[in-house]
Amino acid sequence: MNALGRKRTFTENLILQVDAALKTLANSAVATRPNPAQSPNPALTAREKRLSAQCMRVNHAGEVAAQGLYQGQALSARNLAVREKMQQAAIEEVDHLAWCETRLIELNSHTSYLALFWYTGSFMIGAIAGLIGDKWSLGFVAETEHQVMAHLNSHLDCLPAIDTRSREIIEMMYEDEARHATNAITAGAASLPGPVATLMRLMAKVMTTTARWV
Ligand SMILES: [Fe+2]
Ligand SMILES: [Fe+2]
Numbered sequence: 283m284n285a286l287g288r289k290r291t292f293t294e295n296l297i298l299q300v301d302a303a304l305k306t307l308a309n310s311a312v313a314t315r316p317n318p319a320q321s322p323n324p325a326l327t328a329r330e331k332r333l334s335a336q337c338m339r340v341n342h343a344g345e346v347a348a349q350g351l352y353q354g355q356a357l358s359a360r361n362l363a364v365r366e367k368m369q370q371a372a373i374e375e376v377d378h379l380a381w382c383e384t385r386l387i388e389l390n391s392h393t394s395y396l397a398l399f400w401y402t403g404s405f406m407i408g409a410i411a412g413l414i415g416d417k418w419s420l421g422f423v424a425e426t427e428h429q430v431m432a433h434l435n436s437h438l439d440c441l442p443a444i445d446t447r448s449r450e451i452i453e454m455m456y457e458d459e460a461r462h463a464t465n466a467i468t469a470g471a472a473s474l475p476g477p478v479a480t481l482m483r484l485m486a487k488v489m490t491t492t493a494r495w496v
Pocket of ligand 2: 459
């Protein structure tokens with residue numbers, strides 16, 4: 283629904299998509315919730331800073347991809363309730379984007395230079411999933427969120443132990459992603475065929491390996 287309480291037109295939806303894409307790619311995400319990183323900034327060595335920045339850049343790239351996926355699905359989802367759920371989830375993911383961006387700035391580092399590529403690739407996958415049908419679209423969300431949760435867990439293992447600020451962000455993101463996955467399953471997500479889930483894991487591997495460096 284738009285601010286006038288009527289169903290959004292295709293043009294209004296398209297404008298929202300473009301707005302979301304520009305905000306994501308221009309690194310100008312604004313969080314609506316307080317940053318969970320509340321600990322003082324730890325004194326990291328140059329090596330620890332580099333390691334933390336690599337993890338947070340991968341997380342940020344994942345959030346850029348999540349934006350693309352959700353916006354693509356919101357564009358092509360058939361059911362209005364599903365479309366609005368996708369848009370709501372995308373809004374929540376904006377917090378993750380903003381928190382990762384802030385942490386990367388604190389670490390004197392940068393977001394992935396390939397953000398446009400991560401966004402457009404995921405947008406197309408999301409739009410196709412939405413066209414195939416809402417239960418498959420929701421299935422993509424559940425699978426994506428489960429894979430993101432596994433990544434976030436692995437980052438908690440590899441981050442420098444004293445980087446509590448990055449840890450606080452990742453822990454909050456993990457909680458949110460778990461809720462997104464549960465919501466998708468409750469809304470009727472179909473379980474994806476094994477080869478599709480494997481292909482998604484492969485694509486995620488390409489992104490996480492590349493975004494670590496560029
Ligand atoms: Fe997220
Ligand atoms: Fe999520």
